[in-house]
Amino acid sequence: MTTVIYTGQIGKLPNNVRSACIIDSTVKTGCVEVAPTWDIVMGVKEYKACCQRGVPLTPTCVSIDDYKRIYKQMLMDSFVKNEVFFTNLLKEPTVVFTCYCNLKTPGIKFCHRVELAKEIWEYFSPLGYDIVLGGELN
Ligand SMILES: [Zn+2]
Numbered sequence: 001m002t003t004v005i006y007t008g009q010i011g012k013l014p015n016n017v018r019s020a021c022i023i024d025s026t027v028k029t030g031c032v033e034v035a036p037t038w039d040i041v042m043g044v045k046e047y048k049a050c051c052q053r054g055v056p057l058t059p060t061c062v063s064i065d066d067y068k069r070i071y072k073q074m075l076m077d078s079f080v081k082n083e084v085f086f087t088n089l090l091k092e093p094t095v096v097f098t099c100y101c102n103l104k105t106p107g108i109k110f111c112h113r114v115e116l117a118k119e120i121w122e123y124f125s126p127l128g129y130d131i132v133l134g135g136e137l138n
Pocket of ligand 1: 099
């Protein structure tokens with residue numbers, strides 16, 4: 001059985017995916033199995049703000065590369081720790097990971113929901129799961 005994984009913005013999902021398994025991936029209200037931490041969410045926000053203002057980075061800034069690396073490690077741990085959650089998820093025909101980022105906003109090049117879909121595909125496909133990345137819904 002194939003699982004198609006999409007990503008999308010909360011509140012902007014097309015009607016035809018309302019019956020899909022929609023997973024809130026936000027730090028605030030999201031599933032703990034896939035949510036990032038406040039540290040990296042606030043850190044990357046601060047990093048972007050410092051870059052935009054052209055001021056020196058602070059010790060709590062988290063660059064996008066660091067965010068990706070830390071979040072990937074979190075997911076690798078979660079895939080092992082929460083195996084049942086993920087194997088159940090991969091029994092669904094359609095899964096949508098959501099958060100609030102508007103990827104159409106100029107300058108927004110990165111959102112963790114896209115990383116999440118990619119990491120699940122990379123980790124679970126070699127284990128025999130048939131996963132297709134459907135990309136961003138809009
Ligand atoms: Zn996001």
